[in-house]
Amino acid sequence: MNNQRLSEQGLDLLFRQARSQNGWRDRAVDDETLAALYDLVRWGPTSVNSCPARIVFLRSAAAKQRLLPALSPGNVGKVLGAPVTAIIGYDANFHEQLPKLFPHNPEVRDWFAGQPELIEPTALRNSSLQGGYFILAARALGLDCGPMSGFDHQLVDREFFADDGCFPGMQVKANFLCNLGYGDPDKLFPRSPRLSFEEACLLL
Template sequence: MSEGNLKALAAPVIAIIGYDLEFYEKIPQLFPHAPGFKDLFVNNPGMVEPHAFRNSALQGAYFMLAARAVGLDVGPMSGFDAAKLDAEFFPDGKVKTNFITALGHGDPTKVMPRLPRLPFEEGAKIL
């Protein structure tokens, strides 16, 4: 873990947001109206990891929003050895780590305030 992330070790929970490299096996169950969708991934293995990674990032964001909605402080981070983490928690190699996030109630005197955000006009473009 990088120096800047060591304070996260004081959090009561550190969640691993990962992605399943065999997610497509669940498509017939979770996407029953299009069971052939599974074949898209079976027949195009190069599509699996980018799709899984992108969707895990979205699910991780929803997870953090839900945690904040119930009053928890959330500290998402990179700066850790994902290969070591995967070896420890996902040794079969079917799941890989996207990012980790600390959860808990931070010390109000030490929690970093929200950083500035770009105005919409500067950070986005409607085409």
């Protein structure tokens, strides 16, 4: 169905010239852009259309202050300087949405219900996929990204997701963080090398 390809300029935008950002220009990201970002992310494929990712966009100083105690010291300045910090999480009750998301199989919820050993890796894997889509969608919309680990997951979960917090009725856990905005090229590190095809791939 897809016999088209992006231009070289498009490939540069998404991959070859895109960089993980450490510093940010003083330029806001409006709510319409964030909504457009998710509207792209939601079309990316996931197992049984599970769509487990849940995203909290921290835009205000007060919201970011709630995150700061969970951050490693090296990430505090990055978060404070970014226009937006997104918490990419996943819903461990994602299977409750499957009758809506996978309607052609009415039994799909029962594949997961009561099976945490299946729920957890499925939710983590597919929310990570959606996190990758998130970064590419942001770049496609002209935003820069600064994805981050380096935080206390349990603190983030308690602050934002416990006691029916941001997503009532869901059991959301943090996966990773991603700063969003318009990067300051003067704050970039030299680009790190990548493995070659021969080092990372095998043709059988």
